[in-house]
Amino acid sequence: MADFLQILVTAVAVGSLYALIALGYTMVYGILKFINFAHSDVFVLGAWTGFTASTLLISRFSISGPPPLWLGPLVLVTAMVVCGLVGFTIERLAYKPLRKAPRLNVLITAIGVSLLLQNVGQLQFPIAPDLALPFGASPKRMPELLPDAALLTMSFGDNQVVIGLVDVIIVVSAITLMLALEVLVYRTRLGAAMRAVSFNTDNAALMGIPVDRVISITFVTGAMLAAAAGFLYSMKYPGLNQPAHEVWVLLGLKAFVAAVVGGIGNVRGAVLGGFLIALIEFMGQFVWARTLDQWFSTSMAPTLRDVYVFAVLIIVLLVKPTGLLGTPIREKV
Amino acid sequence: MQSLADNLAHQPARGVRDRVLAQAPWGVALLVALVVHFVLGPVLGPYWSQVATQAAIAVMLAVSLNIVNGYTGQFSIGHAGFAAVGGFTGAAVSYYGALALWGGATKQEGFLVPGEWLMVGGSLLGAVLAAGLGYIVGLPALRLRGDYLAIVTLGFGEIVRVLLQISGPQLFEADDLRSSGFKQWFPPPLGGAQGFTGVPTYASLFWVGLFAALVCIVAYRIKFSSPGRALLSSREDEIAARAMGVNLARYKVRAFVLAAALAGLAGGLYAHTGVVMQPREAGFIKSFEIIIFVVLGGLGSISGVVLAAIGLTVLPEILRDPQRLIEAWGLLAAVGVLATVGGVAMRRSGSRWAPLAVGLGATALGLLAVALVASGANALMRSATGDPQANIGKYRMIFYSLMLIGAMLLRPQGLMGVREVWDHFRRARPAPGRPGGAAT
Known part of the structure; x- marks a missing residue:
């Protein structure tokens, strides 16, 4: 029971991060109808920007001991702004010229952008030579911005369930951002414009909606959510891998699977899918871990987590290709 | 679509001599x-x-992926996965087969020794396995829209x-091997x-050369056949094709199944080139490398790929060492x-092979320019x-990705497009033996 609840806590925290990333995938897909492969790299960039900013700030203000409370939000905003700008640049330079091109070309461009971000991310930038700062080929460790405290401890007999401060902050920030997005998309004029462009680009343009600007804003919003997710992820798992590492790619892929499972193009579906995928991933591991290890006398359970997620993807694609909350798309000639 | 029109003008082979x-x-x-x-x-x-061995295997992988990504306009980014399936199958058959048959996996010297045939058998088995997996993966995905196949x-x-990784x-x-039981074989x-x-x-130049040539021939014959035109038409316009x-x-x-099988074959040979077969061979980075070959060579163009x-x-390899640079330059310049x-x-003499020769020469000179x-x-x-x-080759992925983006922005059909290299060097007037010769 205690194990189960502990894993549930982790699943909810990670699920909210998946949901944040999935929102970016789904928003871009809703408007431009292509998979933005570079989105997971923007997420990685968010994590690394968070690392750079916090290391820089800690050394420049010579903070020793536990960092002050304003540092975390400041770093979060920095990461979001940097990634927003990067997202804007990517959209303007790489995707906008291809607006009328076949989808395959846009897909290849997205892969090109993704490869570019991964490989540029491995260069050594001379940001602060004395600190040997980031974006190297070497893994780094995120400085601790929060005390590693338990907010709530429940005991079940001999076992304890610990809900950490980090988990709570991740879930609260993620849900705040999701609510903000919900308000933006469904309660503002800009959101109405986004939905109009997503519904029918040409008609939206006829109605006087500045399509290019709306698309740019959508991109920037998605990139900022990914950056926030990246930063929050690095608070929970402080070991930062190099930008092209498989761990990052798998995270991005799972978030994409979440968007597809929820119904790609649907904002609420992405949130649902994010939590669902994380639950399946962690619960699958929880249920199967011991059984599998007994059968095969190896410790294979942790790596098999990824397999469950893709199995779910294939099942959903077979049974309900539009995802749980998606609406069927009619092909027009 | 010039070359397609050309080949429509070809008469099908008739008579014993033509058939031979x-x-x-x-x-x-x-x-x-x-x-x-x-x-x-x-x-x-x-x-x-x-x-050259690695290049030949790269050719096999790229040409086979081209059948999916180039001909049909689908987008597969798991090609290295199929290659790894074939690779590990080939490696296991060859290694454990040698242990079981000859008591050791040391290389037998000579040309066409039994071990080499074991490699061919293992690679073919790998191709069959990869094809089966390709069927399982491709069937659900291909019924859906193209993006899903990618994912x-x-x-x-x-x-x-x-x-x-968990094997x-x-x-x-x-x-x-002799005393192994279920526990050793599962996983x-x-x-x-x-x-x-x-x-x-065992993957000598003979075997990789043979199989690379065979893969190219298969790809070429498919491209200019009736099913090949069906594939190309579905790429141009699915609704019109339907x-x-x-x-x-x-x-x-x-x-998709054919491409997976050929990738499995290539992987099987790759396992026999003296590399350590790592699980990483199946990962997306390898797949992206193959995609770069296909996109930069031209989606659909065999010679370009x-x-x-x-x-x-x-x-x-050229960039690694200045000495090799000079050797390679000499070779490229001479060719x-x-x-x-x-x-x-x-x-001048009106030979129909002239565009091929000029194309080859121009390509070699172009590669020379790139190398310079x-x-x-x-x-x-x-x-x-x-x-x-210092080696600029370390940063090659940055250049490749920029080239990928640049190619899509400036020349969306890839460097060669669907045409072959020699099509670019064809004369304006009809060449002898080719009615209506292409005006390029």
């Missing part, structure tokens, strides 16, 4: 492999022979990688995260000048950083 002649390419492939092995091999020496194949590659430890002794002993080592290096009676799902699945695969495999001069002479620019940049970097070992 129609099978000539298989003989040509054998001839090419023998020449490559016995003439080119000694000329190149051991180092460049190894590079499902990417997921497939990662699943293969994960499964390989059991390799058995190194014949006695271990199969493919080396796990350490990788699979000690596979005898209206013409093309069963889209069936053709797409067939193309072959050139891209060879060029991009050889270029990093370029000879083929161009020969081609111009052939054009790259090595110039390399020298510049070496003098700027003061590090004589």
Whole structure:
């Protein structure tokens, strides 16, 4: 029971991060109808920007001991702004010229952008030579911005369930951002414009909606959510891998699977899918871990987590290709 | 679509003599492999022979992926997964087979020794397995829209990688193999995260040359056949193709399965080149490398893809060492000048092979130019950083990704488009023997 609840806590925290990333995938897909492969790299960039900013700030203000409370939000905003700008640049330079091109070309461009971000991310930038700062080929460790405290401890007999401060902050920030997005998309004029462009680009343009600007804003919003997710992820798992590492790619892929499972193009579906995928991933591991290890006398359970997620993807694609909350798309000639 | 129109003008083979002649390419492939092995091999020496082997395998992977990504306009990014399935199958058959049959996996010397046939058998088995998996993966994905195939194949590659990582430890002794039970074979002993080592290096220039030539011939014959036109038409316009009676799902699945099988074959040979087979071989980074060959060579163009695969495999090797630079320049310059001069002479005499020769020469000179620019940049970097070992090839992925984006923005059909290299060097007036010859 205690194990189960502990894993549930982790699943909810990670699920909210998946949901944040999935929102970016789904928003871009809703408007431009292509998979933005570079989105997971923007997420990685968010994590690394968070690392750079916090290391820089800690050394420049010579903070020793536990960092002050304003540092975390400041770093979060920095990461979001940097990634927003990067997202804007990517959209303007790489995707906008291809607006009328076949989808395959846009897909290849997205892969090109993704490869570019991964490989540029491995260069050594001379940001602060004395600190040997980031974006190297070497893994780094995120400085601790929060005390590693338990907010709530429940005991079940001999076992304890610990809900950490980090988990709570991740879930609260993620849900705040999701609510903000919900308000933006469904309660503002800009959101109405986004939905109009997503519904029918040409008609939206006829109605006087500045399509290019709306698309740019959508991109920037998605990139900022990914950056926030990246930063929050690095608070929970402080070991930062190099930008092209498989761990990052798998995270991005799972978030994409979440968007597809929820119904790609649907904002609420992405949130649902994010939590669902994380639950399946962690619960699958929880249920199967011991059984599998007994059968095969190896410790294979942790790596098999990824397999469950893709199995779910294939099942959903077979049974309900539009995802749980998606609406069927009619092909027009 | 010029070359398609050309080939429509070809009459199908008729009569015994024509039918025998129609099978000539298989003989040509054998001839090419023998020449490559016995003439080119000694000329190149051991180092460049190894590079040539890797280039030939890259050609097989790129040409097979081209059948899916180039012909049908689908987008698979799990090709390395299929190659890894074939690779590990081939490695296991060859290694454990040698342990069981001959008590050890040391390489047998000689040409066409039994071990080499074991490699061929293992690679073919790998191809069959990869094809089966391709069917399972492709069937659900291809019924959906194109983007989903991309994601499902990417997921497939990662699943293969994960499964390989948790495979059991390799058995190194014949006695271990004999006494092994269910526990050793489930999960199969493919080396796990350490990788699979000690596979005898039977993938000589003969075998890779033969299979690369065969893969190219298969791809060429498909492209200019009736099913090939069905594939290309579905790429141009799915709805129009369907209206013409093309069963889209069936053709797409067939193309996908064939590509997976050829990738498995290439992987099987790759396992025999003296590399340690790592689970990482199945990952997305390898798949992206193959995609770069296909996109830069031209989606649908066989010769373009072959050139891209060879060029991009050889270029990093050239950049590693200035001495090799000069050797490679000499070779490229010689081939370029000879083929161009020969081609111009052939054009004078009205030979139908002239565009091929001129195309080859121009390509060699083009590669020479690329190598010159790259090595110039390399020298510049070496003098700027003061590090004589500095190697610009380390940053090649940055250039490749920029080229990928640039190609999509400026030349969306890839460098060659769907056309072959020699189509670009065809004359305006009808060439003899080719009614209506292409005006390019």
